[in-house]
Structure formats: structure tokens, C-alpha cells
Amino acid sequence: MDLTVLYRGPLASCDYDCPYCPFAKRRDSPAQLRADRAALERFAAWVSAGTDDRLSVLFTPWGEGLVRSWYRRTLVEMSRLPQVRRVAIQTNLSCRTDWLADADPATLALWCTYHPGQTPYERFLGKCRELTRLGIRFSVGVVGLPGHLEHARRLRAALPPHVYLWVNAAEGHHYTDAEAAEWTGLDPLFPYSRHPHRSTGLPCRTGESVVSVDGDGTVRRCHFVPAELGNLYDGSYRTALRPRACPLAVCDCHIGYVHLESLPLYDVFAGGVLERVPATRPRTVPSGSTRPATARALPRPPS
Secondary structure, eight states, X not given: OEEEEEXXXXXXXXXXXXXXXXXXXXOOOHHHHHHHHHHHHHHHHHHHHOOSSEEEEEEOOSSOOTTSHHHHHHHHHHHTOTTEEEEEEEEOOOSOXXXXXXXXXXXXXXXXXXXXXXXXXXXXXXXXXXXXXXTOEEEEEEEEOGGGHHHHHHHHHHSOTTSOEEEEEOTTOOOOHHHHHHHHXXXXXXXXXXXXXXXXXXXXXXXXXXXXXXXXXXXXXXXTEEEEEEETTTTTTGGGXXXXXXXXXXXOSHHHHTTBTTSOHHHHTTTOTTTTOOSSOOOOOOTTOOSOOOSSOOOOOOO
């Protein structure tokens, strides 16, 4: 079977100080870093051992993983395994990029976030250009705060046309239609992020073909549902995999709602679900419109 694994180990430290992030400038102790490294190496060994599954792996650390050598090494090694279809990680791109030359660019991809005020614009853009030179698949995004709008416009104008720039709705921020239209002009898919999606009872791929794994190997259907399905390393999770409806009232995070079968996002991001790269470049949305538009007509996201 095709199995997607969202891995989140103990790592919680980050080199940035974003005011909208609870893990800003948090430091892990040496013991915590050793524990994270050991957990990641155990997970990497499980992936390397191979199963009958074709695996896709997305690393979603609370902190910044790519400043740690063990994450960089793991991504390179996984990218060259025949059973791995895709390996990707969410990153602020503060790390160096030369290590990517050793990875298989057909398999490895990056989900990059630009945080204005945390890194010089030219440095971030330079790293994006290096990713392009190396042939690495990547998306770039920003948090949709008012102060980020001009930064996002500048970045969109400088990025190659094929690089998707996404916008995440800021947690707790209410967008007027006019504000939403400005963000939608940059990211035609922003309406999917603008409002939480009602999900109670709706079919979701998590718990069937998508699972979340923590550093101990505990398997859950996703990061947002605490119920355990078993353990990765003893195989007990396997018998729990089956179609499931979402038990939550709403789903408001892209790494969650992208898997809802009620939304067309597996078609929108076909071949790039993990790294958030659409199958075709989203069309520019006319001024004043808040409806998503891509090269294919898509239904309006549920309100």
C-alpha cells in the first residue's frame, strides 16, 4: 500500500523568534537533542529496513530541523531509498543548502516558510535561488499577517513563476473580504486557509493511508487527534488502519485538512501534497475575488 507518514520527534528548539510561534527561540538541552537524534535514527532505520509499503514522509518538527546534521543526513539517505516516493520537511531555510547536492532531487522536497524580520530578505531569496539551481522541488510561504503583505508581494515578484507561494491564515486573525482578496491575489488557494473547515463526520485519509508518528513510535491518525492506533515499531498500528471519519469539529491546519476527502486538494496538489506544490500553477485571481482558482476549475471551499 501507499502510506504517508507525518513524523514529529521531540525536537522543539528553533533559531527564530517569531512572535506568533510558541516555540520561538526555545532551546533544547543536550540531553533532549540526543534523545531527538536517537528517535530520528530509529525511525530512519525503520524506513530503511523496507516494508511492502511505498512510503511518503513529511517531517513536521516543532522546531527547526535542518540546522541539525541528523535531519540533513536523514533526508539525503531517505531520498535515495527505492521504497520512498517522497521525503520532505517543513523548514525556515536558515540552514546551509550545499548538502542538498547529495540528495535525489526526484524524491526530496522542501516546504519553506519566510519569516520577515527573522532573516534578511536577500539571504532567504538567495537560498531559494540555490534550491532552483540544484533542481530541488520546493514551495515558499508566509503567515498572512498585515505586516507581512508587502514582504510577500516582493518575494512573489522575485521567485521563479513555477515556485508556488502559499499564505497561511494567521491564527486568531479575522480577515475582511478586502484583506482576503489581497492575500488571494498572491495565493489563489488562500481561501482554503482563511476559515477552519467543518470536519465532524467527514471522511479523511488520516488513519487509513496517512498516519502521524512521534519519537516513541506511537502512531495516531494525525497530529490533531490524540487517540493512539498502535506503535510503528511493533507493527501493532497495521490492524488499526481503515477508513475513518474526522472526530473533530473543525480542521484548521493545512497538514490536516489537505487529507479531507471532502476537499479537492489531493487533485490540486497531485504529486506534491507533502511539499505543498500544486500540480499546476494556480491562476491569478481578479482583484476583489476571494474564490480559489487554478488551471482547473475547483469548487469553492466550504465556509
